[in-house]
Amino acid sequence: MSLLIDINGWDVAPWVERFARAMPGRMIVTPQDKFKPEDVEFAAVWKHTPGSLNRFKNLKVIFSLGAGVDHVLRDANLPDVPLVRLVDADLRDRMSEWVVLHVLLHHRQQRMYDFQQYEKLWEDDRFQPAARDVRVGMMGLGVLGQDAAKKLQAIGFDVAGWSRSDKQIEGLECYAGADGLAEFLARTDILVSLLPLTPDTRGVLNRALFEQLAKDGRLGGPILLNAGRGGLQVEADIVACLDDGTLRAATLDVFEVEPLPADSPLWHHPQVTITPHNSAISEIGAVTAFIVRQIERFEAGEPLEHVVDVKRGY
Ligand code: NDP
Ligand code: OXD
Numbered sequence: 001m002s003l004l005i006d007i008n009g010w011d012v013a014p015w016v017e018r019f020a021r022a023m024p025g026r027m028i029v030t031p032q033d034k035f036k037p038e039d040v041e042f043a044a045v046w047k048h049t050p051g052s053l054n055r056f057k058n059l060k061v062i063f064s065l066g067a068g069v070d071h072v073l074r075d076a077n078l079p080d081v082p083l084v085r086l087v088d089a090d091l092r093d094r095m096s097e098w099v100v101l102h103v104l105l106h107h108r109q110q111r112m113y114d115f116q117q118y119e120k121l122w123e124d125d126r127f128q129p130a131a132r133d134v135r136v137g138m139m140g141l142g143v144l145g146q147d148a149a150k151k152l153q154a155i156g157f158d159v160a161g162w163s164r165s166d167k168q169i170e171g172l173e174c175y176a177g178a179d180g181l182a183e184f185l186a187r188t189d190i191l192v193s194l195l196p197l198t199p200d201t202r203g204v205l206n207r208a209l210f211e212q213l214a215k216d217g218r219l220g221g222p223i224l225l226n227a228g229r230g231g232l233q234v235e236a237d238i239v240a241c242l243d244d245g246t247l248r249a250a251t252l253d254v255f256e257v258e259p260l261p262a263d264s265p266l267w268h269h270p271q272v273t274i275t276p277h278n279s280a281i282s283e284i285g286a287v288t289a290f291i292v293r294q295i296e297r298f299e300a301g302e303p304l305e306h307v308v309d310v311k312r313g314y
Helices: 013-022 089-107 110-118 143-155 177-186 235-243 284-299
Strands: 002-007 027-029 040-046 061-064 135-139 158-163 173-176 190-193 223-226 249-252 272-274
Touching: 002 013, 013 027, 013 284, 040 284, 061 284, 089 110, 089 143, 089 190, 089 223, 089 249, 089 284, 135 143, 143 158, 158 177, 173 177, 235 249
Parallel strands: 002 027, 002 040, 040 061, 135 158, 135 190, 158 173, 190 223, 223 249, 249 272
Antiparallel strands: none
């Protein structure tokens, strides 16, 4: 059995080395190696070339090296085998760190204090609302959204969440679907997007949505955080809404085009904080352990975990 590792955009060598150590006696190959395509039973991919997996006639499972699978499903010629996505405590905790950091950054106005420090200004008369008076809205109540929501609640924020299907989560106000969206937005001061990119969610973070966010919040205007996917957001709307006050500020980890092009107005926008799609990296050790476990389950005849519903898109 061979495991194919097909990665674009990250250095593949450490992945090959780690999988080889974790699966002694198995062939670990990349598309650049010489091997028999019929030997490949498993593929672990990040942004593989669309159509390239079809030549592996004995392929049994595709593993996404990330939690999101839009990079796999953009392949219209994907082999009809189970697609397993990454669900891992290491990745989940990293994402929650990012969410908590950036919610607090805006809540405590840290960007302004950075500026004051730079200018040697001592101005301590600014109003600081309590966390309990700041309403955070979590778009996406999956593995990542629920954990981040819980951690924000532990700090004291007034958190609610929105998902596709109805949910009952103890202690969390939950909204669902198109019917619940307006009410959810109307009670949100800081909107956090941890949605997957699917045909239903593409472009959802747009002006029409931003205009429905709370206008009576304690932070001087609504704030957007997006670590889901860049395709969720309409960047021209974000810039225009920041400029006309519909949005007060944004932290973005993901972008319509990555790396973010040098001429994007987001780079130098005073109200924008940028991180380079690294809010929650796929840590090699954790991911390797996850995939090895799934292969062992598969070979022992046990069900795979975290199989993606390809029709739904996540
Ligand atoms: P999950 O599949 O566990 O959760 C997805 C959530 O989104 C669910 O609550 C789901 O609703 C909701 N959702 C999906 N479609 C819709 C819709 N049309 N309307 C409303 N809600 C919807 O995913 P994870 O939490 O594990 O990950 C979320 C995303 O985070 C990934 O898909 C990926 O794109 C992104 N990500 C980004 C990273 C980064 O470094 N920037 C790192 C890791 C992930 P329901 O519960 O009803 O199914
Ligand atoms: C992921 C990512 O989907 O890192 O895991 O974007």
